[in-house]
Amino acid sequence: xxxxxxxxxxxxxxxxxxxxxxxxxxxxxxxxxxxxxxxxxxxxxxxxxxxxxxxxxxxxxxxxxxxxxxxxxxxxxxxxxxxxxxxxxxxxxxxxxxxxxxxxxxx
Amino acid sequence: xxxxxxxxxxxxxxxxxxxxxxxxxxxxxxxxxxxxxxxxxxxxxxxxxxxxxxxxxxxxxxxxxxxxxxxxxxxxxxxxxxxxxxxxxxxxxxxxxxxxxxxxxxxxxxxxxxxxxxxxxx
Numbered sequence: 237x238x239x240x241x242x243x244x245x246x247x248x249x250x251x252x253x254x255x256x257x258x259x260x261x262x263x264x265x266x267x268x269x270x271x272x273x274x275x276x277x278x279x280x281x282x283x284x285x286x287x288x289x290x291x292x293x294x295x296x297x298x299x300x301x302x303x304x305x306x307x308x309x310x311x312x313x314x315x316x317x318x319x320x321x322x323x324x325x326x327x328x329x330x331x332x333x334x335x336x337x338x339x340x341x342x343x
Numbered sequence: 344x345x346x347x348x349x350x351x352x353x354x355x356x357x358x359x360x361x362x363x364x365x366x367x368x369x370x371x372x373x374x375x376x377x378x379x380x381x382x383x384x385x386x387x388x389x390x391x392x393x394x395x396x397x398x399x400x401x402x403x404x405x406x407x408x409x410x411x412x413x414x415x416x417x418x419x420x421x422x423x424x425x426x427x428x429x430x431x432x433x434x435x436x437x438x439x440x441x442x443x444x445x446x447x448x449x450x451x452x453x454x455x456x457x458x459x460x461x462x463x464x465x
Contacts (some may be wrong), residue, residue, distance in 0.1 A: 269451045271388070278438055278455040279380075279388065285446055290453070322388050326449050332378075337387040 238262065238327035240335035247341040254310040256338045258323030261304055268306030269324040270299060272317075273337075279322065283308060310340075318342045345369040347439050347456035354462045355429050362425040363459045365439030372420035373397045376442035378452050379413060379424045381435040389435075393442050393450070394422060429463045436460050 240260040248254045258268055267286050271279035281290050283299035286306060296311045306325075310317055323335040350364040365377060379391040392403035394413040401413050412425045422439055437459045440452035 265447070267445060267447055267449050269445075269449075273388075278457050279440075279452075280455070281451070281453050284451060284453075320387075324451060330448065332390045332393075332450070334380075334388040334390060 238331075238333065240323050240325060240333060242321075242323060242335040242338045244336070245339045245341065247343070248313050250315055250342055251312050254313045254317070254340055254342070256308045256310075256321050256323075256340065258306045258308075258325075258335050259304050260306075260325060260335075262328050263301060263304050263306055263325060265328070266325045268299065268301055270297075270306075270308045271322045271324060271334075272319045273322065274319045282321075313340070313342045315342050345441065345454045347441065347454060349437075349439060349456040349459045352460040352462070354464065356465055357430060357463055359429050359463075360425060360427040361429060361461050362423055363437050363439075363461070365422045365424070365456050367396075367420045367422070367441070370441070372415075373417055376450070377413070377415065377422040378440045378442045378450075380438045380440060380452070380455075382438070382458075383432070383435040386435075391424070391437075396422065426461075429461075431463050434461065434463045 270283040272282045273279045282297050286301040287299040298309045320337045322337045346368045348366045373396045376395045378393040394401045396415045414423045440455040443453045
């Protein structure tokens with residue numbers, strides 16, 4: 237079955253750049269979306285259609301995609317960015333799915 | 344502003360059913376669908392399915408086929424998710440989210456409810 241693969245964890249110091257990857261065979265033809273989920277809270281959309289930022293999301297959040305890999309980049313990560321991040325897309329048949337999630341630690 | 348307000352926490356016994364509600368406000372309910380996503384304790388997000396608030400069309404995740412039913416009441420802008428024959432591994436936080444059509448025919452979720460905790464325990 238189709239999967240979106242993310243690293244389980246990423247750790248950076250405050251002010252550094254954090255990069256979280258998401259790989260999937262259908263990504264060359266399908267957009268990636270990114271959700272941030274802080275502890276005990278509902279997910280929040282931070283990037284849609286690979287690289288677009290919804291209103292209200294800080295400019296330090298950006299996205300890109302190349303081939304079978306999409307990347308969420310947080311430039312100058314802050315302590316409040318510590319959260320779980322999930323990529324989302326669909327398989328070639330349009331069935332939605334999430335990646336396994338990446339725990340971002342900023343300390 | 345767009346808001347989705349979910350019903351309160353539930354505790355159910357194995358074999359029972361649960362029905363979670365999701366009341367929408369701040370937008371035209373029938374112009375979007377509602378997706379349901381669940382998250383077991385300490386686990387990732389699992390897409391459960393969606394329903395069109397326009398015509399009631401549904402699409403369920405294969406693993407839940409036969410146990411889940413999603414409905415809407417357009418008169419009250421409320422979506423419902425019913426899960427039957429509950430098992431302990433259905434214990435999770437259940438989220439509703441507004442389903443939005445994006446480019447390349449991908450539908451995604453832009454606004455989420457706060458979640459409803461469902462605990463299945465004998």
